Amino acid sequence: MATFFEEDLAPHGYAKHLILKSHIEAWLAIFTQSNYNHLVYIDGFAGAGRYGDGPGKPGSPLVFLSSWKKHRLYKNFPETLVILIEKDDENREKLTAAVEEYQQEERLKIKIFGGDFTSLLEKELDERQLHRQPILAFLDPFGYTQIPMTIIRRLMSYGKTDILINFMTHGLRRGIGISVRNAGLKEKINALFGDTDDRVQKAFLELKHENSRDVTRRLKFLTGSYESALKKKGGANYTIYFAMKGPKNDLIYHLFFATRHLKGQIVMKNSMYRARCSNDEELSFSDRDYFRFEHTNLAVKARKEIWLEAAAKKLKEKYAGQRVSVEEVEHYIWAETIFPFRKSIVTRAEPHRIVNEDGTPCKRKGSAPAGSMITFRSI
Numbered sequence: 001m002a003t004f005f006e007e008d009l010a011p012h013g014y015a016k017h018l019i020l021k022s023h024i025e026a027w028l029a030i031f032t033q034s035n036y037n038h039l040v041y042i043d044g045f046a047g048a049g050r051y052g053d054g055p056g057k058p059g060s061p062l063v064f065l066s067s068w069k070k071h072r073l074y075k076n077f078p079e080t081l082v083i084l085i086e087k088d089d090e091n092r093e094k095l096t097a098a099v100e101e102y103q104q105e106e107r108l109k110i111k112i113f114g115g116d117f118t119s120l121l122e123k124e125l126d127e128r129q130l131h132r133q134p135i136l137a138f139l140d141p142f143g144y145t146q147i148p149m150t151i152i153r154r155l156m157s158y159g160k161t162d163i164l165i166n167f168m169t170h171g172l173r174r175g176i177g178i179s180v181r182n183a184g185l186k187e188k189i190n191a192l193f194g195d196t197d198d199r200v201q202k203a204f205l206e207l208k209h210e211n212s213r214d215v216t217r218r219l220k221f222l223t224g225s226y227e228s229a230l231k232k233k234g235g236a237n238y239t240i241y242f243a244m245k246g247p248k249n250d251l252i253y254h255l256f257f258a259t260r261h262l263k264g265q266i267v268m269k270n271s272m273y274r275a276r277c278s279n280d281e282e283l284s285f286s287d288r289d290y291f292r293f294e295h296t297n298l299a300v301k302a303r304k305e306i307w308l309e310a311a312a313k314k315l316k317e318k319y320a321g322q323r324v325s326v327e328e329v330e331h332y333i334w335a336e337t338i339f340p341f342r343k344s345i346v347t348r349a350e351p352h353r354i355v356n357e358d359g360t361p362c363k364r365k366g367s368a369p370a371g372s373m374i375t376f377r378s379i
Contacts, residue, residue, distance in 0.1 A: 012244040013051075015275040015285040016255060017063050019242065020138060020164060022271035024067045027162060030263065031134040032073050039080045040130055042137040042155075044117045045146070046084040048091040049098025060138050061095065065102045065110075082110045083124060085117050117141070118151050125154060134160040144168035144175055145185065149194030149233050152258065156235030162264045165256040167241070169222055173215075176201050177208075193225060194233035200225045223254055230258045238265035238335055242272045243284035262334060269340050283338050311339040312348035321378035326354075326368040343368060352377045 024041075031039055043061050051057045058066060061084050068080065084099070086092040092114045102108055113120045117139075135158055139147050147165060155161050172189070179186040179201055186198060193200050200222075207218050223241055230236045236258035244252050257268045272283050314337050315329060326346070333341040346354075346368045354362050357371035368374060 010246070011287045012246065012252065012285050016140075016166075016244065017058075017060065018275045019255065019268075019271045020060060021063050021067055022274055023162070023164065023268050024064055024136065025071060026267040026271070027134070027136050027264075028068065028071050028077065029073055030267070031160070032076050032078065034134075036134055037078050038133045039078060040083070040133055040135045041080065042083045042085075042121070042135065042139075044085050044121065044137065044139040045141045046086040046091075046095055046112075048086075048094035050094070059098075060140060061099060064138075065099060065108070068108070069102065069105070077107055079107050079109060081128075082108060083121070084110065084112045085115070085120050086112070087115060087117070089114065117146055118148060121151060122154070130158055132159050135162070137161070137163045139163065140166040141168070144172040145188035145192060148188075148191035149229055150191070152230065152234035152236075153194075156258070156260060160261065162259045162268070163236075163257070164268075165258070167223070167226055167254045167256045169219055169254050170250075170252055172222060173204075173218065176204050180205070193229045195229075219251060226256065230256065234258060236260060238262060240265065240269055240272065240283070240338065242275075243282060245284060245286040245288065247287045249286050249288040262331070266334055266340075269334065269338075273340055307339060308342065308345055308348055311337060311342075311345045312350075314339070315345060315349040316376065316379065319374075319376040321376065323373055323375045326370065326372045326374060329368075329374060346374065350377065351375060 028039070041064050043064070046061045047059045049059050049061050051059055061082075064082065068074070068077065071077070084095060086095055092112060096112055099110055099112070103110055111124075113124070135155060137155055141147060144167075152163065152165075155163060172192075175185060176189065179189055186201065189201055190196055190198060203225075204218055204221060207214070207221055211217070227239050227241065230239050237260045239256065239258050241257070242255040244255065246252050255272075257265075257272075259265055259268070275285055276283055311333060315333070318332060319329070329346060330341045333339055333345065339345070351374045353375040354368050355373050356362055356369065357373070362369065362372060
């Protein structure tokens with residue numbers, strides 16, 4: 001098996017860090033080359049910095065710091081503020097030791113805080129002038145009630161913000177049942193979705209009453225509700241989510257990504273496809289399938305054919321009988337589907353005609369250069 005998964009952390013945990021690491025590396029490159037003077041990384045639930053005893057496997061703070069130090073553009077990086085929040089005293093002490101070697105870097109400003117995530121981050125955001133500075137936030141809580149939508153909206157208000165969130169779908173499903181008898185929990189779940197009226201919880205329980213065995217439908221409702229909340233109440237323009245599954249292919253949680261700029265969506269979607277381990281129209285990683293197939297990225301040639309065809313089908317349905325620009329097609333795939341854009345998707349959609357911007361036929365059959373117009377067949 002790939003060495004990336006040879007340690008003691010569950011494979012889906014490494015997949016999560018693979019996605020994070022891939023996005024960090026691209027994020028650093030993009031904003032360094034865009035000539036920003038400052039970058040900001042926030043780890044809201046930083047943990048001890050490492051998993052296990054002794055050297056251990058790097059946790060998310062070290063994934064960021066190591067990626068920063070080893071990056072090919074390292075010498076060009078602007079000053080980078082790293083905000084690490086960890087409530088547990090013992091973990092915070094270990095975290096301080098784990099990041100000590102990086103404290104020597106003049107362009108790294110590492111700040112470690114202990115206490116409640118929301119109140120601490122609100123205080124830091126109040127005290128620091130972060131407007132128009134690129135922010136990457138990784139929010140990986142130990143429960144499902146610790147990230148109110150208000151803090152997402154606050155972070156998004158700064159403009160160039162990317163947020164990767166662990167949405168504890170499985171735990172939330174159980175928690176909604178408990179919240180019927182727990183007013184405090186009900187209020188926290190409302191805050192998670194940016195609500196005050198128990199709307200999501202009531203609808204979820206109604207679905208359960210209609211068919212108690214249809215867990216899949218209720219889980220899709222939760223993910224759809226959270227995605228909608230991120231856009232309508234959190235201020236995100238683009239979102240995508242990735243399912244993490246255990247050794248029995250059982251859902252554990254979803255990684256949600258939210259951003260206001262399309263470039264962030266493109267980078268994250270490519271990162272998620274590197275860790276993708278599914279053979280259907282879902283972005284997911286499964287411990288079961290990893291051990292079954294014995295490598296990290298199961299989107300090998302045969303499986304790539306499957307998602308390319310699925311993406312082409314989406315195009316056919318979306319633009320049947322219409323004439324649209326290749327730029328609109330590309331934006332649709334990146335922004336509104338789970339697929340990354342590849343030019344071969346257009347070819348597989350079997351369009352009726354592709355012409356250049358001046359109306360002349362494209363020289364190469366099936367090609368769709370910038371500015372070209374595509375006419376799709378009617379269904």
